[in-house]
Amino acid sequence: MAEKRSIFEEVGSDTAARGATKGGMIDARPKGARKAVRAWLIVLFALVVAMIAVGGLTRLTDSGLSITEWRPVTGSIPPMGAADWQAEFEKYQGIPEFQIQNRDMTMAEFKEIYWWEWGHRQLGRVIGLVWALGFVGFLVARKIPPGWTGRLLGLGVLGGLQGAIGWWMVSSGLGNDMLDVASYRLATHLGLAFVILGLITWFALQLSRPEAALIQARRGREPQLMTLGGWAIGLTFLQVLLGALVAGIDAGRNYIDWPLMAGGFLPPDPLQIQPVWRNFFENDGLVQFMHRMSGYVLFLFGIFVFIRARRSSYRKTRAAYHGVLGILVLQMVLGIVTVMYSAPWHLAILHQLGAVALWVLVIRARHQNAYPAQQSVRSA
Incomplete structure (x- = not known):
């Protein structure tokens, strides 16, 4: 039975003894490391912008077909000696771009375009690594804000899809007398890069303010x-x-x-x-x-x-x-x-x-x- 109280008792006189009143959900302490996740997204944002720029330069220098194989793991190691360089050059000599357009290309010129494409692919690997380390780290530490796990995981899935589309694009220029990649595949590749960048931008803006402020806004x-x-x-x-x-x-x-x-x-x-x-x-x-x-x-x-x-x-x-x-x-x-x-x-x-x-x-x-x-x- 509840304790009887005097009708003349001052309201709030025993507040300290009873404890402070709890607020509603909107007043609850924010969960998750919103600022840290936002900082991580900003790093990814900068890397994706750099990726778009490097990809554009790779296209403008006609370097995109210099690497004729897709090796997601072992491809991170560039040629380490003269024999390795000769093997890569011979693979390039087997595609139409060399046979029709670049028959007089020297090894030095080949190395120049090779490094552009290798750098482009390597930057993609760096982006994937930064995403994976950040996502797994926040997940293990339970610092992902409520409702954000699926969104952040989705960025990684799109990044993996982008790598596959990149090879789908490159493969279109390796045969059938093609001197460049198929334009619609290039548009798909660049379009997905802009989708990823747009999502990162929106997510970073969302995390720049507390959830309560967004609800009110x-x-x-x-x-x-x-x-x-x-x-x-x-x-x-x-x-x-x-x-x-x-x-x-x-x-x-x-x-x-x-x-x-x-x-x-x-x-x-x-x-x-x-x-x-x-x-x-x-x-x-x-x-x-x-x-x-x-x-x-x-x-x-x-x-x-x-x-x-x-x-x-x-x-x-x-x-x-x-x-x-x-x-x-x-x-x-x-x-x-x-x-x-x-x-x-x-x-x-x-x-x-x-x-x-x-x-x-x-x-x-x-x-x-x-x-x-x-x-x-x-x-x-």
Whole structure:
């Protein structure tokens, strides 16, 4: 039976004896090492950006087919002597790229392209190792925040899939008189890299604030702007894929006039390859035309979203879309200059890194839509 109390007893007089009142779930102490997991994700973010850059340079230097085998473990050891180098060179001499295009290549020149591809693959192994050490470490220490195990495991699965797709891409250029890898496989490979980078970006942003703050921030969402931000992400990803198709067939080094193409709106003979569907992947004029048109649509849509975002009641949301518009203008100008100078490697890689910056900033702006930061009336 409960102890009887006097009706004249002061409320709270025995609080210390009874213990402090427990808060609800939203007030509970956060579980998991959110800051440490976020720091680990930032390291992975930097490595994936470096991987995209090295992959672009590998493509621009025509180095991607220099290693003709996929050895996930033993392939980490490069040739250690003259005999090993000769064996690797002989394997390369057996593929069409050497037989048709590089018959006069010397051993010194082969080593140069070999190191680019070996470095690209080695960086992939480093990313896998950093992910595995971090994930297993946090899992064993029980420091993964609740609900995050599946998401972080998914990053590792996508990373493994990316390695398999990388070999699927390379294998397309090893026979059938192919001088390069299949452009649609290159687009798949680069597209998945951007998906992984986008997920890391979103996860890092999620972990930058406590769960309670995110739950509260969701109440201030601006649905219309969120929808527009989602479309901006989709159009940016489409432009990345089309850019990969351009890179896959060196379409950026032809039709260097702007705003026309060979003096006309459409390039000459845009559907000359049979069957017709192959033109959308292999016709350099049509592929570059699609990349240009998609860029114009993205640019105009970005301006529209920026104008809409200026009416947002949140200062950080407005600032986020200022950043998107700024990099969008820079990327448009850089793309035009890259084409007009026939895509030299230094401009081409800057253009690719500009796509990375745009991708990250669009995702950041969309996250700000979903979880607007709280602000005072004065700062609004």
